[in-house]
Amino acid sequence: MGLKLVIGSFCLLYACHKFVGFWRAIQSIKNHPGHRLIFSLDNIIGSLLPKIKYLSLGRNSAFLGKHDPFVLFGSDIYSVVSISNNIQTTFVLADAAAIKEVAYSRARFPKPVHHYKALTFYGRNIVASEGDEWKTYRKISAPAFSNRNNKLVWDETLQIMEGLFAEVWENKDVISVDHFLETTMLLGSGRFGKKISWTEDGVTMAPGHQMSFKEALHVVTTNFIIKIVVPKLSSGEQKPEFSNITSPKQTIQTYENMPQLTYCLAVFYEALRLFPPATTIPKISAEDTTLTTVDINGGRVNVPVPKGCHVSLSAVGLHYNPRYWEDPHAFKPERFLGVWPRDAFLPFSSGARACLGKKFAETEGIAILTMLISRYKITIKEEASFAGETFEERKERVLSTRRGMTITPVRMPLTFTRRT
Numbered sequence: 001m002g003l004k005l006v007i008g009s010f011c012l013l014y015a016c017h018k019f020v021g022f023w024r025a026i027q028s029i030k031n032h033p034g035h036r037l038i039f040s041l042d043n044i045i046g047s048l049l050p051k052i053k054y055l056s057l058g059r060n061s062a063f064l065g066k067h068d069p070f071v072l073f074g075s076d077i078y079s080v081v082s083i084s085n086n087i088q089t090t091f092v093l094a095d096a097a098a099i100k101e102v103a104y105s106r107a108r109f110p111k112p113v114h115h116y117k118a119l120t121f122y123g124r125n126i127v128a129s130e131g132d133e134w135k136t137y138r139k140i141s142a143p144a145f146s147n148r149n150n151k152l153v154w155d156e157t158l159q160i161m162e163g164l165f166a167e168v169w170e171n172k173d174v175i176s177v178d179h180f181l182e183t184t185m186l187l188g189s190g191r192f193g194k195k196i197s198w199t200e201d202g203v204t205m206a207p208g209h210q211m212s213f214k215e216a217l218h219v220v221t222t223n224f225i226i227k228i229v230v231p232k233l234s235s236g237e238q239k240p241e242f243s244n245i246t247s248p249k250q251t252i253q254t255y256e257n258m259p260q261l262t263y264c265l266a267v268f269y270e271a272l273r274l275f276p277p278a279t280t281i282p283k284i285s286a287e288d289t290t291l292t293t294v295d296i297n298g299g300r301v302n303v304p305v306p307k308g309c310h311v312s313l314s315a316v317g318l319h320y321n322p323r324y325w326e327d328p329h330a331f332k333p334e335r336f337l338g339v340w341p342r343d344a345f346l347p348f349s350s351g352a353r354a355c356l357g358k359k360f361a362e363t364e365g366i367a368i369l370t371m372l373i374s375r376y377k378i379t380i381k382e383e384a385s386f387a388g389e390t391f392e393e394r395k396e397r398v399l400s401t402r403r404g405m406t407i408t409p410v411r412m413p414l415t416f417t418r419r420t
Helices: 002-028 044-048 061-065 068-073 096-103 113-122 131-145 147-168 188-192 213-221 231-235 255-260 262-274 315-319 358-375 391-398
Strands: 034-037 077-082 088-093 174-177 280-284 289-294 300-305 310-314 376-380 401-403 407-409 414-418
Touching: 002 077, 061 315, 068 077, 077 300, 088 096, 088 289, 088 315, 096 280, 096 289, 096 310, 131 147, 147 255, 147 358, 255 358, 262 358, 280 315, 310 315, 358 376, 358 414
Parallel strands: 034 077, 088 310
Antiparallel strands: 077 088, 174 414, 280 310, 289 300, 376 414, 401 407
């Protein structure tokens, strides 16, 4: 009886301690609207549970919710206060001005490198570092992303795509794949200084190794890379800007011609707007400060951010925010052809910690897209098991994603038909 009383008293005291801490956290942010949860956004248990009110937001909640939570709570900054992880307070941002302020204020809002501990499995690196260590890694890494290397990426990507067409697809008129993500291949030449083919390296193992170079790259990078294939291109509609690359007889584009491929870049950007690889970008507040946003009526809202609070830059919330993007759920590459809100576009992060490989990724993406569209029309693979589905059902199935280090298509069944 005495032991039960001790245990019961301990549990009661613990619950009271948690409740008081929870209440104080809410008061410290003046009860700014948002979620009140048991499990935090980055808690292991919370990441495994489905969405349950007051318990957890569920896995991939940022992408699935898009801008809806901001509408629900009445402004482009909402709070998440959770009991787990020693009472954690997080502010989620979809306000372009507030995000820019946070991204460019490294001293006030440093990167919480403990969130990237998994990446140190491969050794210390630029992503999982901050301060002087980050400066050292950046100094080492920056020269690799030179214009000369970007040209190499372009040229090697074209060669690899030619290898895909000739060696894997064997220049067939129609090719169907169950999941296009499995067809993609890392560009060993640009990233690792090694030329690789679709045939020899896929089956040949070097002495003393247990897998080929390509197999090793696949294992190492699983869930780290997202390749976006835009289903709008399967409608058969051809934009005027694509007319100069959709002829099989067209001269292969060069890296010097890349700036002329404006519509290709617009398609690439629109895909990244709708499907940003990193749905959120974490920061932490190093001091007591205040952020400013607007409510649904356009009124000014001051948000108190105490020291130690987590700040999450929501790329998805920003990209689907109707304040910056007209008809944000629609696929409209044309929005990137004129003047567009650059501060409301965050696929490569922003500020000093913006992705060093932005131009590298653009070069690779445009080269792949150009080669594919110039040779093939892309449609969704017809499958008997989905014969009766509506357009909206098909769209939901094909565009469904899962979240790892980045968001990734669950399954992308496509058919490629050679252009005549």
